[in-house]
Amino acid sequence: MIDNKNTKVTIYDVASEADVSLATVSRVLNYPDKVKPATRERVLEAINKLGYRPNAIARGLASRKSTTVALIVPDVSRASVAEMINGVIDIARKYDYTVILKVTNSEVEVEDEIWQEVFASQVDGIIYLNDELQEHNIKQIMETTVPVVLCNVREEGNLIPSVSIDFEAAFYEATKSFIDKGKKDILFVSTRSAYSVNTLKERGYKKAMEEVGLEPNIVRTSGRLVVNYPFFLDYLKTNKPEAAIVVRDSIAVSMINAASELGINVPNELEIIAFQNTKYSKMSRPTLTSIDNPIYDIGAVSMRLLTKLMNNEPIDNVNVVLPHNIIWRKSTT
Amino acid sequence: MIDNKNTKVTIYDVASEADVSLATVSRVLNYPDKVKPATRERVLEAINKLGYRPNAIARGLASRKSTTVALIVPDVSRASVAEMINGVIDIARKYDYTVILKVTNSEVEVEDEIWQEVFASQVDGIIYLNDELQEHNIKQIMETTVPVVLCNVREEGNLIPSVSIDFEAAFYEATKSFIDKGKKDILFVSTRSAYSVNTLKERGYKKAMEEVGLEPNIVRTSGRLVVNYPFFLDYLKTNKPEAAIVVRDSIAVSMINAASELGINVPNELEIIAFQNTKYSKMSRPTLTSIDNPIYDIGAVSMRLLTKLMNNEPIDNVNVVLPHNIIWRKSTT
DNA sequence: ATTTCTCTTGTAAATGTTTTCAATTTTGAT
DNA sequence: ATCAAAATTGAAAACATTTACAAGAGAAAT
Numbered sequence: 258m259i260d261n262k263n264t265k266v267t268i269y270d271v272a273s274e275a276d277v278s279l280a281t282v283s284r285v286l287n288y289p290d291k292v293k294p295a296t297r298e299r300v301l302e303a304i305n306k307l308g309y310r311p312n313a314i315a316r317g318l319a320s321r322k323s324t325t326v327a328l329i330v331p332d333v334s335r336a337s338v339a340e341m342i343n344g345v346i347d348i349a350r351k352y353d354y355t356v357i358l359k360v361t362n363s364e365v366e367v368e369d370e371i372w373q374e375v376f377a378s379q380v381d382g383i384i385y386l387n388d389e390l391q392e393h394n395i396k397q398i399m400e401t402t403v404p405v406v407l408c409n410v411r412e413e414g415n416l417i418p419s420v421s422i423d424f425e426a427a428f429y430e431a432t433k434s435f436i437d438k439g440k441k442d443i444l445f446v447s448t449r450s451a452y453s454v455n456t457l458k459e460r461g462y463k464k465a466m467e468e469v470g471l472e473p474n475i476v477r478t479s480g481r482l483v484v485n486y487p488f489f490l491d492y493l494k495t496n497k498p499e500a501a502i503v504v505r506d507s508i509a510v511s512m513i514n515a516a517s518e519l520g521i522n523v524p525n526e527l528e529i530i531a532f533q534n535t536k537y538s539k540m541s542r543p544t545l546t547s548i549d550n551p552i553y554d555i556g557a558v559s560m561r562l563l564t565k566l567m568n569n570e571p572i573d574n575v576n577v578v579l580p581h582n583i584i585w586r587k588s589t590t
Numbered sequence: 591m592i593d594n595k596n597t598k599v600t601i602y603d604v605a606s607e608a609d610v611s612l613a614t615v616s617r618v619l620n621y622p623d624k625v626k627p628a629t630r631e632r633v634l635e636a637i638n639k640l641g642y643r644p645n646a647i648a649r650g651l652a653s654r655k656s657t658t659v660a661l662i663v664p665d666v667s668r669a670s671v672a673e674m675i676n677g678v679i680d681i682a683r684k685y686d687y688t689v690i691l692k693v694t695n696s697e698v699e700v701e702d703e704i705w706q707e708v709f710a711s712q713v714d715g716i717i718y719l720n721d722e723l724q725e726h727n728i729k730q731i732m733e734t735t736v737p738v739v740l741c742n743v744r745e746e747g748n749l750i751p752s753v754s755i756d757f758e759a760a761f762y763e764a765t766k767s768f769i770d771k772g773k774k775d776i777l778f779v780s781t782r783s784a785y786s787v788n789t790l791k792e793r794g795y796k797k798a799m800e801e802v803g804l805e806p807n808i809v810r811t812s813g814r815l816v817v818n819y820p821f822f823l824d825y826l827k828t829n830k831p832e833a834a835i836v837v838r839d840s841i842a843v844s845m846i847n848a849a850s851e852l853g854i855n856v857p858n859e860l861e862i863i864a865f866q867n868t869k870y871s872k873m874s875r876p877t878l879t880s881i882d883n884p885i886y887d888i889g890a891v892s893m894r895l896l897t898k899l900m901n902n903e904p905i906d907n908v909n910v911v912l913p914h915n916i917i918w919r920k921s922t923t
Numbered sequence: 924a925t926t927t928c929t930c931t932t933g934t935a936a937a938t939g940t941t942t943t944c945a946a947t948t949t950t951g952a953t
Numbered sequence: 954a955t956c957a958a959a960a961t962t963g964a965a966a967a968c969a970t971t972t973a974c975a976a977g978a979g980a981a982a983t
Contacts, residue, residue: 265969267968267969267970268969268970269969279969279970279971280971280972283970283971283972284971284972287971311969312968312969312970314969314970315968315969315970315971316969316970316971317970318970318971319969319970319971319972320970320971320972321971
């Protein structure tokens with residue numbers, strides 16, 4: 258039962274009810290073993306009787322800790338972002354942190370404002386998801402006094418704590434799997450905007466291709482359905498790649514649908530490996546082979562890492578690399 | 591440029607820099623026109639020079655307002671929930687509210703804890719999305735002293751402010767459209783768990799059916815892909831409905847895929863209307879006719895309504911009904 | 924019995940704002 | 954030039970906690 262009476266009961270009320278000083282009440286809340294069991298019991302009873310809940314704001318002011326973290330993301334409606342948020346929130350809850358959600362919409366000015374707001378709100382830590390991490394973002398973060406964890410992104414210098422898979426290795430493996438099957442004409446489908454993460458994916462693809470003397474073939478489209486579907490319809494009319502590696506599931510679905518529209522059989526005439534292993538990959542027909550990016554875990558581990566940083570716990574490695582995994586489905590033979 | 595120096599500058603620093611009292615600094619921040627332009631200017635300069643940002647926590651304590659709202663949802667990874675969150679956050683930002691995100695995972699004990707936490711954190715308002723709203727939830731909300739807005743849900747009594755479409759009307763129309771085409775065997779596909787909203791949808795369907803003397807035919811499955819796909823494969827082997835109304839896009843996609851697997855032609859042998867108009871409806875083949883639930887707007891309007899409630903602004907109608915719309919695609923003729 | 928140490932508790936300062944109230948200054952009308 | 958009213962400002966209390974420090978009570982050791 259929720260006990261949200263109009264009359265706000267403060268620590269003073271509890272103190273007088275239990276006939277102790279407010280300091281003692283505070284102690285039973287924060288350091289229970291510093292108070293004699295008998296009085297502790299009495300205070301606990303008073304708390305219960307009055308339905309006392311400590312005011313988190315006053316607490317934050319006095320202790321100079323807010324037990325609040327900010328989660329900064331570009332957009333919640335991307336399936337992968339949403340799943341990551343679930344991971345962050347579950348762990349935050351376990352460690353009694355409140356999470357403030359901030360959405361940048363990938364707009365630079367908004368992003369700057371948000372960092373300002375976040376500092377004003379006195380958060381104890383920040384989890385930052387930004388596909389398009391730029392040099393100036395990194396500089397900003399380095400100047401920050403509260404701990405920051407980069408989520409699902411890596412930064413070359415390994416200067417900032419981060420949690421992600423090894424993108425380069427994952428795409429290298431995917432490409433290699435096609436090469437090992439004897440494919441020569443392997444297309445890499447990426448996005449136009451400069452996602453720093455897509456650069457890593459691209460690097461893995463290129464490495465595998467160049468290693469065996471094949472010419473990389475990269476094509477760029479949009480993440481938006483209304484753009485990429487017509488694009489593929491057009492592209493596949495004149496180009497017949499044997500295989501394709503695609504940076505996102507949703508884009509791969511458009512490619513499959515376009516191929517099917519043009520009578521190109523997937524996987525017999527065109528094999529596809531996508532990335533992220535979202536619901537889309539199970540819902541498309543044929544189902545989609547996809548590199549599994551354990552995004553819930555990435556969120557969860559990021560939050561756990563952040564708690565360690567906030568409490569100055571010793572950390573063996575602040576750049577966590579989680580294992581990836583290719584899930585084979587019907588878009589490959 | 592983010593200015594997050596180690597040295598925390600307080601209102602006192604600004605006051606002495608500008609050679610005024612801290613009260614004056616506070617006033618230029620909160621009631622600028624209550625201070626003489628000249629001194630206001632001086633204070634603003636000092637603020638700028640020192641990079642002062644008022645401490646939101648101290649502010650919250652002194653003013654007894656946190657300018658924070660809690661957004662309570664069952665699960666962020668549902669496409670519709672994520673889109674709604676975007677709406678809430680965009681408007682919250684516009685009105686300078688911070689949003690705390692809480693996820694219940696539809697677990698009752700967690701839900702209770704979360705309400706407790708939310709009160710402890712002194713939020714000024716709550717946006718509550720709960721598909722499975724029960725009688726006791728409503729009672730809880732009624733006892734609450736901070737304003738609450740129900741988002742994407744309606745509650746029969748209209749006792750609590752809410753924003754949603756008219757579910758009953760939407761499903762009545764969808765059903766009617768099949769009836770008008772001469773369909774007799776119209777299936778309603780719902781979920782097993784007692785979503786209060788699905789009850790409303792069902793009511794609209796039943797009303798249309800019974801109005802013309804047709805027997806309602808309702809089948810219940812799960813929202814989970816691994817359950818509902820085999821379910822449809824099995825169901826459609828022995829049952830051949832002419833048309834189906836489905837409570838969620840994702841479930842409809844499974845139905846389409848199962849039909850296609852069994853060689854049942856959609857829409858010629860089976861027409862389908864789904865609900866929500868998510869990305870899924872554009873990505874499935876055939877594309878899915880779907881009732882558009884303007885979920886981003888629902889989030890945005892909910893937040894706007896909440897700001898009014900928090901500021902005690904006069905409100906004409908606290909139960910907002912947004913227009914819906916059927917988007918016709920290839921799963922119907 | 925005395926001394927020392929530990930345990931338990933209370934007092935009061937500190938946290939960084941907002942806001943009330945009163946004092947002072949400015950303005951406008953005469 | 955005078956007075957009332959209005960505008961501007963500052964002093965201090967309030968907000969609900971945590972925490973440093975000190976004091977007092979028992980316990981243990983001599």
